Amino acid sequence: xxxxxxxxxxxxxxxxxxxxxxxxxxxxxxxxxxxxxxxxxxxxxxxxxxxxxxxxxxxxxxxxxxxxxxxxxxxxxxxxxxxxxxxxxxxxxxxxxxxxxxxxxxxxxxxxxxxxxxxxxxxxxxxxxxxxxxxxxxxxxxxxxxxxxxxxxxxxxxxxxxxxxxxxxxxxxxxxxxxxxxxxxxxxxxxxxxxxxxxxxxxxxxxxxxxxxxxxxxxxxxxxxxxxxxx
Ligand SMILES: [Zn+2]
Numbered sequence: 001x002x003x004x005x006x007x008x009x010x011x012x013x014x015x016x017x018x019x020x021x022x023x024x025x026x027x028x029x030x031x032x033x034x035x036x037x038x039x040x041x042x043x044x045x046x047x048x049x050x051x052x053x054x055x056x057x058x059x060x061x062x063x064x065x066x067x068x069x070x071x072x073x074x075x076x077x078x079x080x081x082x083x084x085x086x087x088x089x090x091x092x093x094x095x096x097x098x099x100x101x102x103x104x105x106x107x108x109x110x111x112x113x114x115x116x117x118x119x120x121x122x123x124x125x126x127x128x129x130x131x132x133x134x135x136x137x138x139x140x141x142x143x144x145x146x147x148x149x150x151x152x153x154x155x156x157x158x159x160x161x162x163x164x165x166x167x168x169x170x171x172x173x174x175x176x177x178x179x180x181x182x183x184x185x186x187x188x189x190x191x192x193x194x195x196x197x198x199x200x201x202x203x204x205x206x207x208x209x210x211x212x213x214x215x216x217x218x219x220x221x222x223x224x225x226x227x228x229x230x231x
Contacts, residue, residue: 006030007076008050012197018087025090026050032099036106039163043217045102046109047082049074054088054191055201061143066187067201068093068173069101071108073209080213081109081116088191092183100169103162107155107170113218114156120211128208148174160225 006029008022029048036045055067068089074082083105085098093101112131120129141147158167173180192198 079210100173103170
């Protein structure tokens with residue numbers, strides 16, 4: 001079952017040389033996901049999908065560019081929350097940066113798991129759960145600072161949910177970093193200028209959700225943490 005947790009999506013088809021490079025990096029990714037399992041306090045890292053696309057966002061202050069990953073409700077795997085990483089990021093981000101991306105996205109998965117469970121608990125029994133990121137109209141795309149502020153609101157606290165190592169690595173991708181800038185330059189060279197698929201990312205997520213696929217260990221841990229929070 002473990003090997004199914006990292007899925008390489010090959011539609012649309014990708015050039016052979018890129019496919020070969022992705023296969024090499026995917027081996028590292030599978031190992032890293034297992035290492036993360038051991039580091040997340042009894043919680044398995046979410047399913048990971050590697051997408052053959054370079055997502056970009058363009059913010060109205062002129063910043064923005066390639067986006068390495070996101071969380072979404074997966075079409076491929078039972079409408080569960082998955083972390084998606086782009087192929088060009090898998091190829092051009094170094095190991096630490098990629099683990100930073102995985103840790104960053106994990107904080108979104110935990111936040112969404114808790115929030116979807118809350119919405120589901122309030123919905124009439126048996127009705128499909130509709131859930132979406134609010135604040136969509138809230139000008140998140142006005143500037144990098146706006147975007148980061150809202151993005152952080154859709155995460156749980158790193159201190160409660162990540163090891164010291166993972167907090168440090170997430171931090172590498174959450175603030176301006178020359179290593180990220182260099183990786184983005186390489187993505188432009190090796191992916192974008194080659195004419196491989198580029199899509200504007202849609203950061204506003206709505207959809208119906210399979211609540212049976214929520215990770216109960218995340219929910220149990222959230223309850224324990226709430227119990228520990230001094231009032
Ligand atoms: Zn984010």
